[in-house]
Amino acid sequence: MQNKIYIIVGHYGSGKSEFAVNFAKKLKQENKEVCLADLDIVNPYFRSREMRLSLIKLGIDVISDTLNSVKGLDMPYLSPAIKGQIVHNKKNMILDCGGDVVGIRVLKQFYQEIKERNYEIYMIVNVYRPETSTVDKIIEMKNKLENEIGLSITGFINNSNFLKQTSIDDIINADKLLKEVSQKTNVPIIYISALEKYIKQLPDKVSGERFVLNLSLRTDWL
Amino acid sequence: MGNVVFKRSNGLSKKEFSYCPGCTHGIIHRLVAEVIEELGVLDKTIGISPVGCSVMNYEFFNCDMQQAAHGRAPAVATGIKRVRPDNIVFSYQGDGDLASIGTAEIVHAAHRSENITVIFVNNAIYGMTGGQMAPTTLIGQKTTTSPYGRDEKHAGKPIKMSEMLATIPGATYIERVSVHDPLHVRKAKKAVKKAFQTQIEGKGFSLVEFISSCPVNWGKTPQDALNWVKDNMIPYYPLGNFRSPEEDDKND
């Protein structure tokens, strides 16, 4: 089977990195070769590279900056190995981008190489973020992201939550909103991602394949 | 009773100047005050006092004033002007204040073309702190921290602020003047008026550099000090216009 590139984009703070880390583990469990590239040069905290050591133990490659940092690097120092992996096409790749248009600007330099490969672009949405809280705002964000990279978003991930204060109704309401976006844009909802306790309670009508999220970047006490 | 031929400008308070005999701060204050009054903007003007001999000029100007930290007057002026764009804002700064500790603030105020007016008084010495060398001190000039005369190998050459600021695209009006004789006093007033007019018309950053004297720290009589301005300062710091709004209009 052909290797794929999964590009994770969206509004910042929508949960891209938590999803990317969990998604990498899921692909690995399906016995696929996985390389996670953390392209977030905008955020200084809560980046998927913080999970480098535990992911490597699971056999998942992690590339980010030239210093292979885990925490504390303020400089972009984008690793040239990222382009290498995209070109060599030896593994499935997850490109975990920074938030908003600013966060995906870095993708532009890989535009030609990505276009030639089999790729998906997933836009993560938490409808409880003020700047993606309505159908129009989500579509506006989608258009802005697509304009920046020149490629089309191929699927939505509904990651709507209030962290520990989430209720099932919150997720159901978010699903209604995102369904409308999906109908208007003709882009499918690929996953509905949430903590296990919420996934178990979800009614059948909620769109998207169930995706259990185990928070790894955010510690229990936070 | 005869006609009044000379009176205190309304732009000045009734407080007597506290400056040394022969110091030109008094003349410069008066010119600024007259211009503000004549332009009809006195009641909406906000001035900024620096650190230096004119630190207490909030006592002398008859308008709202703020006293700023050393060198930071252009930043303080920026803060005021940005929240009160309809007021007239000027800073009054010496050469230690503007050309040494406050270079970043003056450069960036010019660079943003803040719509403010800067009165820059250059007397080639630190008057307040006791006659130390300034960045504008002339080569060979003796001060308490250049006791053998300023040596360019040690302290570099005197900085020319007007020329430097005129290279900044945002600078709208820059002129250097002197008040060593009545003719030059009248020319200086025209420059001050032009600077404030530039601000009133919303055209951006204006600065007038005054070549000034410091008889006490130079160790000269007031008249000798003015002669020294003419014979030594002006040859190094040529008077004239370095940037004008008309020139910018032409280039647009």
Added chain:
Amino acid sequence: MAKVMMKGNEAMALAAIKGGCKAFFGYPITPQSELPEYLARHMHKHGGVFLQAESEVAAINMVYGASGAGARVLTSSSSPGIALKQEGISYIAGAELPAVIINVMRGGPGLGGIQPSQADYKQVTRGGGNGDYYVLAYAPENLQETVNVIKEAFDLADLYRNPVMIAVDGLIGQMMEPVDLDVEVPKRDLPEKDWATIGTYGKREPVNVNSLFLDPQDLENHSFKLAEKYKLMKKNEQRYEFVNMENAELVIVAYGTMARIVRSALEILKNEGINVGLLRPISIWPFPEKAFKEFPDTVKGILTCELSTGQMLDDVKICNNGKLPINFFGRTGGMVPEPEEIVKAVKDMIGGLK
């Protein structure tokens, strides 16, 4: 506005707008840059001014000017940038101007690092500026509390004509949390700003914003006047929270993110039958000295926990006045402990007391 998910830095920015902030002057620094970025996008929609200054030094002096001209002003930075602003903060305190300053703390000294830290405690509560002055300083522990205190801070700054600093560590700036921006906060009765330089317009005598008093008697009078103000703040503005104090054999003193970790540690200890309380200072200046008089008799010792090598510790010692034994637990440089490390520090201390 209902509850939304926001990142700390952007929630703080929005809270400032809601608090009536009309001008922001700042300079980029990690980990607070999303705050000015948010205001750059939104400030003009609320009739406010956003300006990126050439330096932190310039920014705080722009704050001085704008505040002196009567506007509600904010600046934000992180530790090394706050160090640069100290000169201006001293002038603002001296000239009795209101200003709100947000400090999203990172590790130091020097350039230090960009991860969360509480190593600015002394910089915040004692200041790096010259002279007899203090700033009102709050150290909230979650986004809701942070947002509320920022909205209130503008009133407090106006009321006391004094700088108010909000000190949060980088984690609070960077994390996501549900927050309601429209929770009502106490409003103060504010006098008119008749001292502001807005032009006389022929209606009054000129006013002067100033911190210069060359006559020592005048400066002493001014300093005593400021001291009276600080006394009033100490009386009225101490803010703190007690958690689980009933029958506590030990009290942990911790604020901000450290207090959140301590909360988790308290749960673990409770399950093991160990009763430990938490005193969480919310105002760090004035430090909640009143709280130390309210400890129950069961308390046999105090454990101070900080994301530093021990700075608030000195205030705890002053308030304790030699009464109870005090231990310290701290991680620093951007290292954040797990609750289990605090559990161990508690057990070590209790073991030592027996």
